[in-house]
Amino acid sequence: MRQSKLFTKTQKTLPKGEESKNAQLLIQAGFIHKEMAGVYSFLPLGKRVMENIMRIIREEMNVIGGQELLLTGLQNPEIWQTSGRWADEAVDIWFKTKLKNDTEIGLSWTHEEPLTALMRNHISSYRDLPVYVYQMQTKFRNELRAKSGIMRTREFIMKDLYSFCKNEEEHKAFYEKAKQAYIKIFDHVGLGHVTYVTMASGGSFAKYSHEFQTLTAAGEDIIYIDEQTKEAVNEEIIADKDLGYDKNKLRKEKAVEVGNIFTLGTKYSEVLGLQYQDDQGNKRPVFMGSYGIGPARVMGTIAELFADEKGLVWPSSVAPFLAHLLCLSDSVEEADALYEQLQSVGIEVLYDDRHGMSAGEKFADADLIGIPWRLVISDKTLASKSAEVKARQSKEIELVPLRELPNYLQSKIS
Ligand code: ATP
Ligand code: MG
Numbered sequence: 410m411r412q413s414k415l416f417t418k419t420q421k422t423l424p425k426g427e428e429s430k431n432a433q434l435l436i437q438a439g440f441i442h443k444e445m446a447g448v449y450s451f452l453p454l455g456k457r458v459m460e461n462i463m464r465i466i467r468e469e470m471n472v473i474g475g476q477e478l479l480l481t482g483l484q485n486p487e488i489w490q491t492s493g494r495w496a497d498e499a500v501d502i503w504f505k506t507k508l509k510n511d512t513e514i515g516l517s518w519t520h521e522e523p524l525t526a527l528m529r530n531h532i533s534s535y536r537d538l539p540v541y542v543y544q545m546q547t548k549f550r551n552e553l554r555a556k557s558g559i560m561r562t563r564e565f566i567m568k569d570l571y572s573f574c575k576n577e578e579e580h581k582a583f584y585e586k587a588k589q590a591y592i593k594i595f596d597h598v599g600l601g602h603v604t605y606v607t608m609a610s611g612g613s614f615a616k617y618s619h620e621f622q623t624l625t626a627a628g629e630d631i632i633y634i635d636e637q638t639k640e641a642v643n644e645e646i647i648a649d650k651d652l653g654y655d656k657n658k659l660r661k662e663k664a665v666e667v668g669n670i671f672t673l674g675t676k677y678s679e680v681l682g683l684q685y686q687d688d689q690g691n692k693r694p695v696f697m698g699s700y701g702i703g704p705a706r707v708m709g710t711i712a713e714l715f716a717d718e719k720g721l722v723w724p725s726s727v728a729p730f731l732a733h734l735l736c737l738s739d740s741v742e743e744a745d746a747l748y749e750q751l752q753s754v755g756i757e758v759l760y761d762d763r764h765g766m767s768a769g770e771k772f773a774d775a776d777l778i779g780i781p782w783r784l785v786i787s788d789k790t791l792a793s794k795s796a797e798v799k800a801r802q803s804k805e806i807e808l809v810p811l812r813e814l815p816n817y818l819q820s821k822i823s
Pocket of ligand 1: 550563
């Protein structure tokens with residue numbers, strides 16, 4: 410992408426009226442646009458990061474047998490009345506609206522009920538199980554607080570997977586696979602070293618569930634970490650005697666829940682009548698689980714954790730581009746040629762081909778945007794047919810011959 414054509418421009422100063430660090434930086438660097446409190450649009454740079462995160466999630470969901478679908482954003486109240494979750498007293502984050510004829514309908518905030526009802530058309534025998542489906546779909550939630558930038562918004566894409574199994578044993582095996590898949594996902598996006606599998610309350614479903622909690626000062630949760638086992642417990646349940654934890658022996662940290670996995674059991678299948686016939690001819694309720702990740706919350710967490718005083722710093726697995734090519738010379742032929750060549754071998758490049766900007770301005774923009782590899786072509790580097798290469802988070806600059814750059818960068822792709 411030529412930067413002269415990119416419609417987003419960086420801003421010289423931090424945006425006003427935005428308190429969270431992730432949103433401040435992402436707005437300043439042109440990744441997102443604030444529509445109103447808790448509602449953000451994703452601009453080309455931000456969209457690319459989101460797509461990378463969603464691709465990484467998709468890959469792992471497919472590996473464990475997930476099939477992608479897309480459920481509706483408008484929700485049928487009848488199904489929710491059956492489960493008792495339509496009432497505002499039961500769920501306080503509903504956005505509801507009305508049809509022309511005054512019938513109330515809901516905007517999607519989760520999908521246990523509609524999916525369970527839908528599955529009645531497809532599951533009737535033990536031969537139809539297990540089934541694992543997931544989606545990347547927009548959720549609307551009337552969140553009370555919206556002070557964490559893109560980490561907690563009133564409209565967001567969620568990856569939600571739902572599992573349908575014959576019994577608890579089959580469910581447990583899948584739950585464990587999902588847990589391992591989540592560990593891989595958070596490793597791959599660059600958060601593995603600060604993300605803890607955390608014991609949490611299972612709410613009204615099961616006694617316990619697991620959250621994936623990433624350490625950050627921007628987090629709204631408190632977790633207690635066991636240094637020996639590297640496991641953690643959410644503050645909500647730390648006092649539970651059955652768990653046998655001594656709070657004083659654990660490390661207390663602020664964290665954000667980037668994902669969670671839940672055992673739902675037969676709660677929804679029983680109320681909504683999702684049954685199957687087992688191999689003895691007996692009718693049984695389907696045993697369910699749900700598994701969520703917020704890609705934008707992951708993106709915001711990455712922004713919070715890695716940013717430095719100059720701007721954003723993206724891990725290469727999620728970066729909007731792998732390389733940021735800066736042309737500081739008036740003769741553009743070599744930079745143009747390098748741009749074409751890198752793209753032809755599959756390296757994604759943002760090419761700062763803008764005229765009339767100082768080197769300092771281009772460097773500042775590159776630091777703010779945070780692409781992993783900065784390549785600088787100037788009259789000086791051209792004299793030795795080279796480019797200056799610098800990793801975003803390092804101070805070291807290396808002179809690399811132009812013809813070696815494609816291989817050099819390909820070895821950095823993760
Ligand atoms: P929280 O306790 O932080 O409100 P939750 O328990 O409501 O999260 P789920 O309903 O299980 O979370 O959603 C699954 C995932 O979706 C969460 O782990 C998180 O990554 C993401 N998520 C939840 N709420 C939001 C939000 N308001 N904005 C962005 N992402 C969210
Ligand atoms: Mg919530």
